[in-house]
Amino acid sequence: MIIAIDGPAGAGKSTVSKLLAKRLGFVYLDTGAMYRALAWVFAKNGQESPSGEETLRAMLAQMELRFAIENERLEISCGGQTLSEELRSPEISEAASKISRLPAVREFLVDRQRRLALQGTGIVTEGRDTATVVFPNAELKVFLTADIRTRARRRLAEYLEKGASMSLEQTERLIAERDEADSRRDHSPLRPAQNSVFLDTSGLAIEEVVEKLAEMVEKLGSGKKRSEA
Ligand code: DC
Numbered sequence: 001m002i003i004a005i006d007g008p009a010g011a012g013k014s015t016v017s018k019l020l021a022k023r024l025g026f027v028y029l030d031t032g033a034m035y036r037a038l039a040w041v042f043a044k045n046g047q048e049s050p051s052g053e054e055t056l057r058a059m060l061a062q063m064e065l066r067f068a069i070e071n072e073r074l075e076i077s078c079g080g081q082t083l084s085e086e087l088r089s090p091e092i093s094e095a096a097s098k099i100s101r102l103p104a105v106r107e108f109l110v111d112r113q114r115r116l117a118l119q120g121t122g123i124v125t126e127g128r129d130t131a132t133v134v135f136p137n138a139e140l141k142v143f144l145t146a147d148i149r150t151r152a153r154r155r156l157a158e159y160l161e162k163g164a165s166m167s168l169e170q171t172e173r174l175i176a177e178r179d180e181a182d183s184r185r186d187h188s189p190l191r192p193a194q195n196s197v198f199l200d201t202s203g204l205a206i207e208e209v210v211e212k213l214a215e216m217v218e219k220l221g222s223g224k225k226r227s228e229a
Contacts, residue, residue, distance in 0.1 A: 001026075002117060003124045003217065004131035007144035008190060009178050010151025012201050012209060016144065017126040019210045024217060026122030027072050031130055032096070034067060034109050036087035037076045039095035041065055044078075048095055053104055060108045067112050069119045101185065110134050128182070131193035139220055142213060143192040146202045151175055 003026070005017050014030075021028035041063060042048055050056045064079045076083045086092070099105050106129075113134050117123050125134070131141040146154075152172035159166050182190040192198070197216065201209050 001122050001140075001217070001220070002135050002138040003122075003140045003142070003213075004135050004138040004193070005124065005126040005142045005144060006128065006131045006190075006193065006196070007142075008151065008182070009175050010155045011144040011146050012154065012206060013126045013144055015206055016201075016209050016213070017124045019206065020213050020217075021122075021124035023210060023214055024122060024124070025072070026124050027069055027074070027120040029113065029116060029123050029125040030074055031109070031113055031125060031127035031134070033074065033076060033087055034112065035096040035100045035105070036092050037065055037067075037078070037083050038063075038105060038109070039092050039099050040083060040087055041078055042099065043092070043095055048098075050099075050102075056102065056104045060104060067116060069116055072120075074116070128190055131196060132191065136193065140213075140216060141193045141196040142216075143196040143198050144209070145198060145200050147200075148172055148175060148179075150202045 003020070005013050005020075007013055014032075018028050020026075038060075039048075042050060047059075050059060066075075066077045068075050068077075076087075110129070110133060113125070113130075117125075117135065125138075127134075131138060131143075149168075149172065152168055152175050155175060156166060156168055156171040159171065179190070199209065199212065204212075
């Protein structure tokens with residue numbers, strides 16, 4: 001069974017997806033980490049912005065990057081080195097966002113994501129195109145939303161925890177800009193997939209959101225082995 005969770009920045013996608021996967025005993029497929037890993041490899045090779053479609057495809061084909069599901073988790077490694085915390089820096093966030101616009105990169109990673117999904121009986125995945133492009137046949141597609149104030153408050157709490165100094169207004173402005181850019185971009189723009197269930201998380205605690213989704217999954221019947229990606 002595949003559950004794909006989408007929605008705008010600050011709607012709670014990552015937290016909800018991780019908790020839901022844990023609760024159901026499913027694999028959490030963090031597609032964002034895969035974009036980050038590619039950005040990390042490009043940066044390591046001194047090629048932050050690879051140019052030329054052909055060169056890029058050749059580079060991707062030879063890349064030593066390995067994605068695998070181990071112990072119900074996505075493990076990413078490069079030449080034997082496990083990649084985890086190094087993917088979380090602001091530089092890598094920025095670089096991942098840039099390379100995620102390249103069609104060759106998207107094709108490469110979408111193919112890997114589909115192959116990974118074939119290995120698990122249950123997958124919870126989250127990300128811009130997971131419900132629309134990667135897994136349009138997912139058994140459950142959820143579009144998480146929340147009003148912009150709520151989303152800004154959640155993002156601000158994360159920033160403050162990391163020691164950044166920001167105001168609520170600044171955060172709200174950043175989120176509004178990101179919404180605008182995300183919904184206008186050419187490749188996999190932010191939009192709800194067909195047959196998505198909308199869930200407004202504004203007045204809800206994370207646990208309540210997870211509970212609601214777990215109920216939906218139980219209704220669908222869990223543990224079905226997928227035969228196609
Ligand atoms: O969710 P994240 O911040 O870890 O994602 C890193 C970058 O990758 C972000 O700029 C969005 C992009 N991304 C994407 O284009 N498609 C996905 N399915 C997941 C992430």
